Amino acid sequence: MFPVKTFGRNIRKAFLEPGFAVVALIKRLKAALSYKFSKSGKAPLPESLTFFLTYECNLRCRMCGQWGDAGANKLFEPVKVNKSLKIASYIKLLEEVKGFKPHITLFGGEPLLYSGFEELVNEIKKRGLHLGIITNGTLLKKYAKTIVNAGVEVVSISVDGPAELHDKVRGMEGAYLKLKEGVEEINRLKKEKNTAKPLLNLVCTISELNYQSIKEMPPVAGELGADTLNLHHLIFTGSETLESHNKYFKEKFGVDSEEWAGFIRPAVKEIDPKQLAKDIEELKRGKYPFLFTVYPDLSGKEIIKYYTEENFVAKEYPGRCLSPWLTAYIYPDGEVMPCQGLGFTAGNIEVDTFGDIWNGEKMQKFRKELKKQKVFKICYKCTELYRY
Numbered sequence: 314m315f316p317v318k319t320f321g322r323n324i325r326k327a328f329l330e331p332g333f334a335v336v337a338l339i340k341r342l343k344a345a346l347s348y349k350f351s352k353s354g355k356a357p358l359p360e361s362l363t364f365f366l367t368y369e370c371n372l373r374c375r376m377c378g379q380w381g382d383a384g385a386n387k388l389f390e391p392v393k394v395n396k397s398l399k400i401a402s403y404i405k406l407l408e409e410v411k412g413f414k415p416h417i418t419l420f421g422g423e424p425l426l427y428s429g430f431e432e433l434v435n436e437i438k439k440r441g442l443h444l445g446i447i448t449n450g451t452l453l454k455k456y457a458k459t460i461v462n463a464g465v466e467v468v469s470i471s472v473d474g475p476a477e478l479h480d481k482v483r484g485m486e487g488a489y490l491k492l493k494e495g496v497e498e499i500n501r502l503k504k505e506k507n508t509a510k511p512l513l514n515l516v517c518t519i520s521e522l523n524y525q526s527i528k529e530m531p532p533v534a535g536e537l538g539a540d541t542l543n544l545h546h547l548i549f550t551g552s553e554t555l556e557s558h559n560k561y562f563k564e565k566f567g568v569d570s571e572e573w574a575g576f577i578r579p580a581v582k583e584i585d586p587k588q589l590a591k592d593i594e595e596l597k598r599g600k601y602p603f604l605f606t607v608y609p610d611l612s613g614k615e616i617i618k619y620y621t622e623e624n625f626v627a628k629e630y631p632g633r634c635l636s637p638w639l640t641a642y643i644y645p646d647g648e649v650m651p652c653q654g655l656g657f658t659a660g661n662i663e664v665d666t667f668g669d670i671w672n673g674e675k676m677q678k679f680r681k682e683l684k685k686q687k688v689f690k691i692c693y694k695c696t697e698l699y700r701y
Contacts, residue, residue, distance in 0.1 A: 329512055329540065329604065330466065333443055336414070341701060344638040348684065354677030356638040358668075361416040363642045364403065366427035368394045372449050373484040374471070376520040378548065378575035378654070379422065385575030385654075396645045400429040402663060404436055406643070409667050411440040418445045425452040431459045438463045445469060446511075451488055453495025460511060461502040469514040470496065474526045475533055482522050496537045512540040520547050521583035528592055534603055541604040544593065546611070549578040549694050551623055558691035562655070565682055572654040573691055581620060590616040609699035624693050633687040635701040637680055641671065651679050652697070655689070 340360040347356050368389065370380050379386045386394065417437050424430065425448055437444050445467040446460070453460075453470070460468060473482040476489035483489075496513060503509070515537065517523070517530050527544060534542040550573055559569045590613035596605065611619055611627055618625045626632045637651035644650065647663040649670045657679060660670030670676065683689065692698055 333416070333466070337416070341635075341639065344635060344701070348633075348635055348638050352681075354679075354681040354684075355672045356676075356680065358410075358413040359415055359638075359640050359671065361418060361640045362410065363418040363420050363640065364424075364433075365420055365422070365642060365644045366424045366430070366433075367397050367422040367645055369426050370421060370423040370449070371426065371451060371485075372423070372488065374449070374473075375482055375484065375522060376518060376547065376578070378572070381575065383575055383577060385572040388571075393646075397427060398643075398645060398647055398663075400432050400436070402647060403429075403433055406662050406667060407436055407440055407442070411442065414442060416443040416445065418447060420447045423449055423452070425456055431456065434459055434463050434465060438465070447471075447516075449483070449488070450492025450495050451485070453492060454498045455495075457495060457498040457502055461499060461506060461508070464508075465511045467514055468499065468511045469516050472515045472517055472530070472533060472537075473520075474517070474523045475529050478523055478526055478529075482520075493537060496539075500538050513538065514541040514543060515539045516543050516545050518545045518547060519584075519589065520578075521580045524584050524589050524592075527589075528596060531596070531599060531601055531605070534601070539603050541606065542601070543605075544596070544607045546607075546609060546616075546619060546696060547578070547581060547694075548696055549576050549581050550691055552577050554623055554690055554693075558689060561690070562657075566657050566679070568656040568658075570655045570691055572656065576654075576694075584620055586617040586620040589620070590614075609696055619694070624690070626688065626693060627699065630699050634683060634689075634692060634698050636697045637676070637683060639701055641667075651676060652692075652695075654695075655691075 337360055340357065343357040344360070368386055373380050375382050377384055419433070424446060427433070434444065444465045446465060447469045450470040470492055472492070473479045479489040480486050499511065499513065515534050517527065519527065530542060530544065555570070555573050555577060563569055593607055593616065594613055597607070599605065609627060609630065612629070615627045642650045642653055643662060647661040648658045649660050649662060649667070650658055659676040659679065660673055662670070688698055
């Protein structure tokens with residue numbers, strides 16, 4: 314029902330948050346059963362919701378599909394980039410969903426740029442919801458006190474390597490120093506308050522820019538006092554794949570998946586997948602004072618195929634996408650999407666309730682078509698495919 318490697322990874326993570334892990338497992342089992350046996354396209358209430366608080370970001374990370382070298386957000390009109398929901402809209406949504414206790418992730422852009430960030434964090438935690446934040450870390454010191462005092466469970470920080478390399482990839486001199494100061498402040502406040510929250514998760518996205526330096530990441534994680542270190546394989550696609558997908562997707566759903574254009578990365582050919590596979594295997598054999606994971610957790614042979622074969626799906630994974638049965642994404646204009654970047658909208662929280670959207674007609678149609686296809690052609694290198 315679930316991929317063995319994903320199950321193993323989740324077991325290791327469960328030791329950090331056992332109570333949350335049990336709740337998540339139950340929800341995933343319900344979703345998997347719904348996927349397997351239901352023909353309606355309906356799904357149990359989701360395990361998690363991701364709030365894209367803003368499109369704005371203060372960095373221009375070169376590999377980023379949003380604002381990187383070929384980022385799709387660069388083509389957005391200013392009115393779209395500046396769009397964000399008012400805090401009242403989020404509070405209304407939280408009141409609707411608090412009963413089924415979804416995990417909430419705050420993301421962006423850079424979520425700490427959202428003007429109501431501190432108030433929103435407190436509103437989420439006031440309702441007893443499990444909360445994670447994904448950030449580039451440059452503004453972390455400013456908000457460290459709010460994050461620790463509110464009881465945020467997880468802060469995931471993007472790190473590309475040691476200071477000089479990180480700053481080069483991020484396009485900002487001193488970016489590493491800023492995130493280091495933020496992490497140090499969080500660790501100081503945790504110690505002062507005698508709490509383990511938030512867990513600090515370092516996420517290193519592998520790209521042609523840093524793949525030769527991944528063996529330097531464990532010392533970085535040690536320096537920052539991280540609880541977990543995750544090496545994350547690059548999300549990317551090819552122009553022919555996107556063109557083919559858009560033709561099909563436009564016929565089925567009336568929209569193009571324009572944001573995927575930001576993930577066309579010809580430079581991925583500069584990665585030596587054999588060397589990358591060798592280095593990852595060596596890292597896996599290491600002993601660390603933090604949890605070390607690779608996602609997706611591919612074998613050496615499959616890492617090579619991942620970076621060289623257009624329509625690759627790992628043999629250790631089911632080859633189907635369960636994500637729209639488990640999660641939804643709320644964008645800065647209130648649009649609710651079952652997947653990032655596909656451009657398909659199931660409704661808007663400013664107009665309808667989340668419950669009506671989650672199992673509404675549009676979402677049912679999307680799930681039924683996805684189940685029929687197992688995976689859309691554009692999604693072979695989307696790592697959500699390997700999450701559940």
